[in-house]
Amino acid sequence: xxxxxxxxxxxxxxxxxxxxxxxxxxxxxxxxxxxxxxxxxxxxxxxxxxxxxxxxxxxxxxxxxxxxxxxxxxxxxxxxxxxxxxxxxxxxxxxxxxxxxxxxxxxxxxxxxxxxxxxxxxxxxxxxxxxxxxxxxxxxxxxxxxxxxxxxxxxxxxxxxxxxxxxxxxxxxxxxxxxxxxxxxxxxxxxxxxxxxxxxxxxxxxxxxxxxxxxxxxxxxxxxxxxxxxxxxxxxxxxxxxxxxxxxxxxxxxxxxxxxxxxxxxxxxxxxxxxxxxxxxxxxxxxxxxxxxxxxxxxxxxxxxxxxxxxxxxxxxxxxxxxxxx
Amino acid sequence: xxxxxxxxxxxxxxxxxxxxxxxxxxxxxxxxxxxxxxxxxxxxxxxxxxxxxxxxxxxxxxxxxxxxxxxxxxxxxxxxxxxxxxxxxxxxxxxxxxxxxxxxxxxxxxxxxxxxxxxxxxxxxxxxxxxxxxxxxxxxxxxxxxxxxxxxxxxxxxxxxxxxxxxxxxxxxxxxxxxxxxxxxxxxxxxxxxxxxxxxxxxxxxxxxxxxxxxxxxxxxxxxxxxxxxxxxxxxxxxxxxxxxxxxxxxxxxxxxxxxxxxxxxxxxxxxxxxxxxxxxxxxxxxxxxxxxxxxxxxxxxxxxxxxxxxxxxxxxxxxxxxxxxxxxxxxxxxxxxxxxxxxxxxxxxxxxxxxxxxxxxxxxxxxxxxxxxxxxxxxxxxxxxxxxxxxxxxxxxxxxxxxxxxxxxxxxxxxxxxxxxxxxx
Numbered sequence: 001x002x003x004x005x006x007x008x009x010x011x012x013x014x015x016x017x018x019x020x021x022x023x024x025x026x027x028x029x030x031x032x033x034x035x036x037x038x039x040x041x042x043x044x045x046x047x048x049x050x051x052x053x054x055x056x057x058x059x060x061x062x063x064x065x066x067x068x069x070x071x072x073x074x075x076x077x078x079x080x081x082x083x084x085x086x087x088x089x090x091x092x093x094x095x096x097x098x099x100x101x102x103x104x105x106x107x108x109x110x111x112x113x114x115x116x117x118x119x120x121x122x123x124x125x126x127x128x129x130x131x132x133x134x135x136x137x138x139x140x141x142x143x144x145x146x147x148x149x150x151x152x153x154x155x156x157x158x159x160x161x162x163x164x165x166x167x168x169x170x171x172x173x174x175x176x177x178x179x180x181x182x183x184x185x186x187x188x189x190x191x192x193x194x195x196x197x198x199x200x201x202x203x204x205x206x207x208x209x210x211x212x213x214x215x216x217x218x219x220x221x222x223x224x225x226x227x228x229x230x231x232x233x234x235x236x237x238x239x240x241x242x243x244x245x246x247x248x249x250x251x252x253x254x255x256x257x258x259x260x261x262x263x264x265x266x267x268x269x270x271x272x273x274x275x276x277x278x279x280x281x282x283x284x285x286x287x288x289x290x291x292x293x294x295x296x297x298x299x300x301x302x303x304x305x306x307x308x309x310x311x312x313x314x315x316x317x318x319x320x321x322x323x324x325x326x
Numbered sequence: 327x328x329x330x331x332x333x334x335x336x337x338x339x340x341x342x343x344x345x346x347x348x349x350x351x352x353x354x355x356x357x358x359x360x361x362x363x364x365x366x367x368x369x370x371x372x373x374x375x376x377x378x379x380x381x382x383x384x385x386x387x388x389x390x391x392x393x394x395x396x397x398x399x400x401x402x403x404x405x406x407x408x409x410x411x412x413x414x415x416x417x418x419x420x421x422x423x424x425x426x427x428x429x430x431x432x433x434x435x436x437x438x439x440x441x442x443x444x445x446x447x448x449x450x451x452x453x454x455x456x457x458x459x460x461x462x463x464x465x466x467x468x469x470x471x472x473x474x475x476x477x478x479x480x481x482x483x484x485x486x487x488x489x490x491x492x493x494x495x496x497x498x499x500x501x502x503x504x505x506x507x508x509x510x511x512x513x514x515x516x517x518x519x520x521x522x523x524x525x526x527x528x529x530x531x532x533x534x535x536x537x538x539x540x541x542x543x544x545x546x547x548x549x550x551x552x553x554x555x556x557x558x559x560x561x562x563x564x565x566x567x568x569x570x571x572x573x574x575x576x577x578x579x580x581x582x583x584x585x586x587x588x589x590x591x592x593x594x595x596x597x598x599x600x601x602x603x604x605x606x607x608x609x610x611x612x613x614x615x616x617x618x619x620x621x622x623x624x625x626x627x628x629x630x631x632x633x634x635x636x637x638x639x640x641x642x643x644x645x646x647x648x649x650x651x652x653x654x655x656x657x658x659x660x661x662x663x664x665x666x667x668x669x670x671x672x673x674x675x676x677x678x679x680x681x682x683x684x685x686x687x688x689x690x691x692x693x694x695x696x697x698x699x700x701x702x703x704x705x706x707x708x709x710x711x712x713x714x715x716x717x718x719x720x721x722x723x724x725x726x727x728x729x730x731x732x733x734x735x736x737x738x739x740x741x742x743x744x745x746x747x748x749x750x751x752x
Contacts (some may be wrong), residue, residue, distance in 0.1 A: 028479065036512070037476070037479040039502060041458075042441075044496070046479055052487075111447075212359055
């Protein structure tokens, strides 16, 4: 049996995409060069039919939009918060966990595109909030934006194990987030709270040194605890934090854990979950180096336990199949 | 160690469940939709031509339950229509709940809305079936009766697209070939023009949408024959049909309607505008497939190579029946193959030798003959049914066709096969 993988874009207005045109669709056997259906992970839409109805072409892809920067705020030496005005459709499409966009300075060429998680959406103002850690070439250039910015989106695969997150209702969940990983954790907390779940959060400012989502998370109704989540020397979760996490999981009967941060944190939590109980759902931020977001370039490629390679910018899968194997 | 898991709850799957249960196994059916019988919910024709013989053979073999149910809800018995004699038409609206009740009464477990999508294998054995909702169903023997029709992508590639038939793939998700998942490549049927697959052969019209005179005739006789306007007669269409027993000149020159609760239109599809030119059909509407004016489902795209005991080649514990086991057409053919596969699955559990039915029985002969024919290109372009076409001719030549019930019982007795499917083995 093969590990089931889903395409985050399957059945959306961006499906079928480039991959269908070249016979590399992640989902549809008819669009993988076969001439028969072998539809294991049906998503309610026949991708092949969409392709034929679209005259054997991909759907129109995402566009680069020039958007207004409504607010730009530096909250520490290395973190900037941008509020960007977008149209209502994009606003709606980005109002979900895992949503991200590509940003770049309007004067930069396309290869400056950098993927950024949407922290939250303000429907009344018509803006999205993005937190950017200024770290390398692309983000340093974004730091220079003034009134306008190039934006490409929506993209949705900013976290892995999305289906577990969507499933959980009236249960208890634990979010562990560190550094800029808090950006992806905020919409996760919102989604969980809206579905009637109780949410515990362990926050760590990490390298950026600020807990910029703390107030928002408390506002949502999460119980927030501040702890060190990663020991930078050992690159491991410190023992006392691990103990605390397992205590919370046991005492509160946690059903789902979300990890927002570096792969090392994901790996540590995966190990812990395997020790405690295999029935707890694990979801985490997708920290692969995403470059094109379209399943083409391969920079986000990772290896599964069974040896297969997948491009994680579009592939939804159970994160245990990535982090469980290490 | 006695678990038989059946994938697909159509006529073949239900028949397999019954014989496996009677032979002593614990039986589970995984059904993709919310109803049993699959295409049996829109079919309805029984006992026409050689199917009469096969139905009586099944009863004498001890697998008559499903035949009895279809007889019980027959709207018309012993009717004739072009090329066909002594047909029974069961009421498609009444049959499924009765079959469900029968299976429930016998303690057969049925999981609805459970689409099988993958297998877990250990060597040449299947250990369990994975469903789309993540369930893992373990078993000792498996019977695949997923059919060979659809899904949407196939209906589009080889037909006119999804016409929204009773299989309801968009709702419940597409059929997945389990044998192919287990590593055994499917065999594909072909049609005259070398293309793959074939159109289903009939549609249903909503009876209430037809003229009063036609409705009365259907209620009274079970059949109504309406001439097609000369300019619309399309002989070419016969070539694309699955059901070669209905690919006769009369079916191109006439609209043949049969009363199965709906008005069964013996044509793969028929443009609505043309249909409504025929007197009495001015208000006609399709009931199945909903888009019967445009197309119909595509079948025969997924047959498994198997032996004459209906065991799939190269997998130790997988059996198959119905369309999955060959280019068969019809409910009787599905029930016949299903019954044998169910029985043999229990023989497998016990390490017994498999039962093969002899060529002196119509059921034994069709299973063997089809297996020979499917290995040839010409054979893959043909369909095999007791009710007509090439195989009914063969039945007559070989003296297999008879409506003499006592004679059939005697034949079975001589072969020592009477009630063989009633035998409790476990």
